[in-house]
Amino acid sequence: MSEASLVVVRGLRRDFDISRPWLNRLFEGQRRLFLRAVDDVSFEIAKGCTFALVGESGSGKSTVARMVVGLLPPSDGEVTIDGISMQSASDSGSRQKLRRRIQMIFQDPYASLNPRWRVSRVIAEPINTFGLLKGEAVTKKVGELLTLVGLHPDDGDKFPHEFSGGQRQRIAIARALAAHAEFIVCDEPTSALDVSVQAQILNLMRDLQKEFGLTLLFISHNLAVVRHMADRIGVMYLGRVVETGDSRALFARPRHPYTRMLLDAVPDLDMSGRQRTPVAGEIPNPINPPSGCTFHPRCPQANERCRREIPAMIDGVACHAVEEGRAG
Amino acid sequence: MTETSKPAAGKGAVARFLESDIYASFRSSPLAMAAAVIVLAMFVGAVLATLIAPYDPFDPAKVFLSDASLPPRWQDGGDPRFFLGTDDQGRDMFSAILYGLQVSLMVGGLGVALAALIGITLGLVAGYVGGRTDALIMRVADVQLTFPAILIALLIDGVVHSVFKGISRETSAIPVLVVSIGLSFWVQYARTVRSSTFVEKGKDYVSAARLVGLPAPVIMWRHVLPNVLGPVLIILTINLGLAVITEATLSFLGVGLPPTEPSLGTLIAIGNQYLFSGEWWIVAFPGATLAILVLSVNLLGDWLRDALNPKLR
Numbered sequence: 075m076s077e078a079s080l081v082v083v084r085g086l087r088r089d090f091d092i093s094r095p096w097l098n099r100l101f102e103g104q105r106r107l108f109l110r111a112v113d114d115v116s117f118e119i120a121k122g123c124t125f126a127l128v129g130e131s132g133s134g135k136s137t138v139a140r141m142v143v144g145l146l147p148p149s150d151g152e153v154t155i156d157g158i159s160m161q162s163a164s165d166s167g168s169r170q171k172l173r174r175r176i177q178m179i180f181q182d183p184y185a186s187l188n189p190r191w192r193v194s195r196v197i198a199e200p201i202n203t204f205g206l207l208k209g210e211a212v213t214k215k216v217g218e219l220l221t222l223v224g225l226h227p228d229d230g231d232k233f234p235h236e237f238s239g240g241q242r243q244r245i246a247i248a249r250a251l252a253a254h255a256e257f258i259v260c261d262e263p264t265s266a267l268d269v270s271v272q273a274q275i276l277n278l279m280r281d282l283q284k285e286f287g288l289t290l291l292f293i294s295h296n297l298a299v300v301r302h303m304a305d306r307i308g309v310m311y312l313g314r315v316v317e318t319g320d321s322r323a324l325f326a327r328p329r330h331p332y333t334r335m336l337l338d339a340v341p342d343l344d345m346s347g348r349q350r351t352p353v354a355g356e357i358p359n360p361i362n363p364p365s366g367c368t369f370h371p372r373c374p375q376a377n378e379r380c381r382r383e384i385p386a387m388i389d390g391v392a393c394h395a396v397e398e399g400r401a402g
Numbered sequence: 403m404t405e406t407s408k409p410a411a412g413k414g415a416v417a418r419f420l421e422s423d424i425y426a427s428f429r430s431s432p433l434a435m436a437a438a439v440i441v442l443a444m445f446v447g448a449v450l451a452t453l454i455a456p457y458d459p460f461d462p463a464k465v466f467l468s469d470a471s472l473p474p475r476w477q478d479g480g481d482p483r484f485f486l487g488t489d490d491q492g493r494d495m496f497s498a499i500l501y502g503l504q505v506s507l508m509v510g511g512l513g514v515a516l517a518a519l520i521g522i523t524l525g526l527v528a529g530y531v532g533g534r535t536d537a538l539i540m541r542v543a544d545v546q547l548t549f550p551a552i553l554i555a556l557l558i559d560g561v562v563h564s565v566f567k568g569i570s571r572e573t574s575a576i577p578v579l580v581v582s583i584g585l586s587f588w589v590q591y592a593r594t595v596r597s598s599t600f601v602e603k604g605k606d607y608v609s610a611a612r613l614v615g616l617p618a619p620v621i622m623w624r625h626v627l628p629n630v631l632g633p634v635l636i637i638l639t640i641n642l643g644l645a646v647i648t649e650a651t652l653s654f655l656g657v658g659l660p661p662t663e664p665s666l667g668t669l670i671a672i673g674n675q676y677l678f679s680g681e682w683w684i685v686a687f688p689g690a691t692l693a694i695l696v697l698s699v700n701l702l703g704d705w706l707r708d709a710l711n712p713k714l715r
Contacts, residue, residue: 145609166615173615186606190628196607203614249610 079118080289081142081257082124086151087136092361109361113313115151116384116387119254119257119306124283124290126304126321128297128336131358134313135293136181139261142291143178155257160263172212174204177255181262183242187234193220193245194230219248223278240271247278251286259291264299297340301325309333311362312368317391329391331373367394375400410538427709434705437698440518444695448504455497456483460662466492474683487683490676495683498669499691505665506692509576510645511659513583517645518638520584521591526622526630528592529599540596543589551648555582555657571660579658583645590637632707637701643696650692666692 093099093106100172112134127135135136140146142153153160158172177200180186187196194216201207206217217227223244234242240280243263250258260279264272276299285288300307301321308318309332317330328334355372358364367385370376375395385392394400419425428434447454458464470492472478477487486495528539549557561576563569602608603626611621650667652658654674659665661672668687673685 132449143613155415156442170615173613178610178613180606180609182606186610188611188625188629198471199611200614203616253614 078120081119081291082154082243083115083117083138083142084152084154086112086115086138086141086153087149088134088141088146089149107361110140110363111313111360112148115310115313115315117306117308117315117318119289119291121164121175121256121289122283122287123305124292125301126292126294126307127310127315128294128300128307129310130295130357131135132312132360133310134360135295135310137313138310139178139259139293140290143176143259144173146176147149170204171295174200174253175256177250177253177258179243179250179258179260179263182266183239183246184234184266186246187242187249189217189234191234192230193232193237196234196245197230197249197252200249204253206253215252216248219252220245222251222282223248238271239267240275243267243275244278247275247282251282254286256287257291258288259293261293262295263292265294265296272299279303297336309336312357312363314368314392315387316393318387319390330393331375331395331398332369335372367392424709428705431705432563433701437701437705439701440694440698444503444691444698445507447500448507451497451500451504455494455500457494457497459498459501459664468492473681486687489672489684490681495687498664499666499688502664502666502669502688503691503695505576505659505663506646506649507695508666509579509583509649509665510642512580513552513645513649514587514638516580516584517587517641518591518634521588522595522627522634524588525592525595526599526626530603530618530622530626531594532600536596539592543592547589549586551582551586552652552655552657554586555579555652558582558585573661575663577661579649579652582652583648584650587641587645590641591634594633594637595630598633599626602626602629619676636707637705639699639706640645643699646692646696 087239088111090109090111092109094104098104099106115134115138117125122281129135137146141148144153148161155172155175158168160172161370187193194213197216197219198212199274201212201215205372216230220227220229225241225248229237229241234245237245246263264275267275279290280303290303292303294303304321306318307321307324308315309324309330310316311332316327317324317333319329324333324335325337328337357370358371364371364381366382367373367376367380367388370380373380373395377394377400380394383394385394385397388397428438452458470488470490474485474487474495483494486499488494489498523591524539524543528536555578558581559574562574562578566574599622605682608621608625611625613615616624646666649658649665650670653665653667654671656671661668664672669688670692673681673683673688
């Protein structure tokens with residue numbers, strides 16, 4: 075799979091400085107505090123495919139998304155798009171060329187569109203910034219994009235607040251497509267929408283993916299959505315990827331205890347025969363993560379080794395129990 | 403900067419405005435219309451003072467001491483030539499108020515504009531850049547806040563007079579007042595803009611703009627600024643009233659405009675001396691003008707706040 079990969083993420087790590095202000099530290103004798111939101115995350119996405127990152131709130135999915143598009147500099151590691159490293163593309167020309175190929179669709183469609191701008195201006199911004207078209211051609215292109223996402227070209231004259239959540243997400247999709255981006259990062263694009271609208275937006279995204287051969291990084295905590303969209307899946311827990319695999323294989327035969335826990339919690343008629351383990355406990359505080367395998371306090375198969383050692387990613391899964399063949 | 407989709411694309415800007423929600427909201431608010439009419443009348447009166455005023459109160463050749471301290475026309479002893487009476491030097495009160503309004507509005511307007519310029523710029527930078535830049539700017543703002551406008555005006559006045567030796571009050575008064583008002587009012591803008599900028603910069607539309615590689619100043623100008631201007635507009639209008647009052651206070655205390663070039667404050671200061679000798683009109687009319695102006699400007703600001711909020715439409 076490696077030669078056709080458009081996006082390669084290697085050893086991505088991100089620490090956030092959550093220390094108190096300097097003066098407080100000085101007087102209260104506190105040390106600097108860091109929160110490791112993402113630790114050693116690696117994956118590849120083949121051209122035209124969808125890779126989904128799933129996990130509970132606080133697992134670092136969105137932080138990965140923001141680092142992949144370049145909104146947040148990683149503390150360590152590298153993101154490579156089509157062989158060009160985002161971190162080493164330092165001169166503004168090549169950086170801008172790379173930016174044109176990446177776009178993002180955000181979670182909250184009420185915050186991702188400038189409320190004081192008319193929709194046509196919002197969609198035209200990438201076109202104008204990259205200088206792709208001029209004058210009348212921009213207006214025409216914006217009309218085409220609006221039609222493409224199922225809106226009317228005249229809607230461009232309206233303000234974002236005149237649209238519903240689903241329609242706004244369509245506008246955000248139109249903006250993402252405006253500069254002919256090849257790689258689109260979708261950070262929970264449907265979690266703020268009504269269930270009835272979610273399917274429409276997801277189907278629209280799939281249709282557009284087929285039409286333009288888009289590569290997607292799809293962030294979600296909703297397994298039903300992920301199953302519908304993804305070719306490959308990465309399961310994240312407390313900043314680490316614990317299991318990756320083909321979507322079908324992972325849903326049919328989950329290996330990591332955490333993945334099983336997640337899948338067991340999905341209300342699904344097909345699984346009624348299987349024994350269920352409800353998702354027990356909560357994600358630990360990432361400021362002070364558990365030793366060894368961070369999942370061990372919640373894991374039914376944890377032993378002494380799990381409390382000491384961080385499991386390595388072997389054949390798509392990072393778990394001592396799977397490694398030792400203890401997992402049933 | 404190519405702005406392809408300006409609202410007034412097809413139709414004329416005036417037609418567009420007459421159809422807009424803002425105009426509709428304006429038409430449905432009698433208070434706003436009344437305030438606007440008063441403010442507009444005062445602005446026009448001030449700008450066209452030289453044309454409208456029946457007398458030139460600054461021309462000593464046309465001012466006669468024999469006309470001094472005449473009461474308004476409708477009172478006993480009133481002179482039909484002087485509708486609002488005359489002051490102690492025989493100047494027509496109505497003309498003096500028009501000229502005073504001109505000076506007051508100019509000083510107030512320029513002072514507020516300077517304050518807004520400094521405050522918005524520093525607030526945007528502090529809020530958007532954050533960190534040490536933010537801390538530095540906001541501590542300067544805190545220190546600034548401890549100096550009242552009067553003290554700043556006295557300081558600047560003193561500095562100007564020691565640097566430019568022999569400069570007359572006529573030439574120095576207006577710049578000194580504008581700079582003092584600008585320097586003492588900017589903190590409010592900076593604080594408001596900074597806190598709104600903090601909120602706005604965390605929103606995803608700013609992320610989307612960063613994603614396409616727009617430089618920070620462009621994002622601040624195009625994306626953040628329009629979204630933080632709402633509260634600024636309210637402060638702007640209320641501050642215009644305050645600035646006019648500050649100017650009046652300074653002139654009243656003698657730091658501001660000299661009696662040869664009176665603002666409303668100078669007129670009130672002059673009239674104040676005659677209040678207890680029964681010549682009430684010398685202080686009452688400039689005072690009433692000042693009060694009505696400030697009230698109308700504030701009412702207009704209140705209405706504008708509601709009208710410009712797209713979520714209330």
